[in-house]
Amino acid sequence: MNPLAAGRIAGVGRALGSRVVTNRDLELLLDTSDEWISSRTGIRERRFVGEGEDCVSLAVDASRRALSHAGVEGGDVDLVVCATSTAPEAVPSVASQVGEAIGACGVGAMDLGAACAGFAYGAAVAASMLRSGLATTILLVGVDELTSIVDLEDRATSILFGDGAGAVVLEQGDGSSGFVDHVLGADGRFAPLLRAGHPGSPQKLRQNGREVFRFATKIIPDLVEKLLVRNGISLDQVQYLIPHQANARIIQAAVRRLGMPEERVVINVDRYGNTSAASIPISYPDIYDEMEPGRYIITVGFGGGLTWAANLYRI
Numbered sequence: 597m598n599p600l601a602a603g604r605i606a607g608v609g610r611a612l613g614s615r616v617v618t619n620r621d622l623e624l625l626l627d628t629s630d631e632w633i634s635s636r637t638g639i640r641e642r643r644f645v646g647e648g649e650d651c652v653s654l655a656v657d658a659s660r661r662a663l664s665h666a667g668v669e670g671g672d673v674d675l676v677v678c679a680t681s682t683a684p685e686a687v688p689s690v691a692s693q694v695g696e697a698i699g700a701c702g703v704g705a706m707d708l709g710a711a712c713a714g715f716a717y718g719a720a721v722a723a724s725m726l727r728s729g730l731a732t733t734i735l736l737v738g739v740d741e742l743t744s745i746v747d748l749e750d751r752a753t754s755i756l757f758g759d760g761a762g763a764v765v766l767e768q769g770d771g772s773s774g775f776v777d778h779v780l781g782a783d784g785r786f787a788p789l790l791r792a793g794h795p796g797s798p799q800k801l802r803q804n805g806r807e808v809f810r811f812a813t814k815i816i817p818d819l820v821e822k823l824l825v826r827n828g829i830s831l832d833q834v835q836y837l838i839p840h841q842a843n844a845r846i847i848q849a850a851v852r853r854l855g856m857p858e859e860r861v862v863i864n865v866d867r868y869g870n871t872s873a874a875s876i877p878i879s880y881p882d883i884y885d886e887m888e889p890g891r892y893i894i895t896v897g898f899g900g901g902l903t904w905a906a907n908l909y910r911i
């Protein structure tokens with residue numbers, strides 16, 4: 597398998613909550629310590645939304661940056677897809693509001709919910725829409741305002757998460773660069789391992805941290821190996837692995853299993869914490885200028901559901 601690539605990344609952008617919250621800040625609010633948090637998770641600080649910011653405003657800011665980076669006008673976009681689990685309202689969708697804000701009115705717009713695997717799912721949906729000809733220029737956003745669904749007084753969860761958005765402009769291109777393969781999965785039998793209500797609901801995020809940790813360290817190498825084997829490519833051809841940023845220890849354990857050099861693995865959880873559907877797309881601005889044509893990028897998302905998804909992208 598190695599079909600025509602679909603969905604060349606023409607531009608990238610991100611927006612983080614404006615409040616920087618360090619582990620030391622959390623020490624003042626919770627029975628925790630910088631040492632406990634950084635040694636178990638690698639997280640040193642995260643971003644929370646500030647005054648006037650929310651899931652929609654982060655998505656709009658990241659989208660505007662991605663469009664400007666791509667040199668594309670909102671009016672050129674013919675589909676907006678927002679991966680999120682924290683839309684402030686059930687209706688309208690975040691995607692519809694992003695479309696309005698960027699001047700892409702009257703075109704398709706939809707939200708997609710697959711928890712922390714949302715952006716990786718969204719990439720598969722977007723690439724398929726481009727490959728089928730149903731769209732030509734897609735704005736794909738991953739955004740989550742985790743502080744709206746986490747109990748900020750629960751030290752077991754609140755230390756892990758942050759608020760952010762990442763966006764990419766995907767174009768059909770000439771088929772040489774773009775997504776070439778995807779894996780999607782979910783298993784509702786494991787739904788009790790990670791549950792959260794909608795923003796405003798009294799049911800805050802709860803998880804079985806140890807079990808989720810175990811699942812995550814296995815699913816990352818499993819999905820990478822699956823993509824490599826069925827596309828006949830070697831790990832050396834993969835310039836970057838972008839795993840979902842849940843915990844630096846999860847990433848390090850997974851990478852050890854794979855035998856991949858750490859310098860080709862994107863890690864920014866230390867700065868942003870776990871931003872759920874945003875964690876993969878907020879990584880692109882750090883690597884975009886270094887991407888070498890002909891090599892590959894693998895993205896792996898995983899999260900509540902349980903859900904998981906991975907993409908193979910040819911640069």
Ligand SMILES: CC(C)(COP(=O)(O)OP(=O)(O)OC[C@H]1O[C@@H](n2cnc3c(N)ncnc32)[C@H](O)[C@@H]1OP(=O)(O)O)[C@@H](O)C(=O)NCCC(=O)NCCS
Nearest residue numbers: 628629632636712751752755805806808809842843898899
């Ligand atoms: C959450 C996680 C960091 C917890 O680490 P852990 O080593 O499994 O820790 P445990 O939950 O077993 O707790 C160990 C102890 O630390 C305590 N503790 C929990 N949170 C704490 C905090 N923020 N500060 C200090 N102590 C804390 C616990 O109460 C427990 O105390 P006890 O032994 O007296 O009962 C880890 O399990 C993890 O990262 N899991 C994956 C979660 C994840 O990524 N979810 C999102 C997926 S998309």
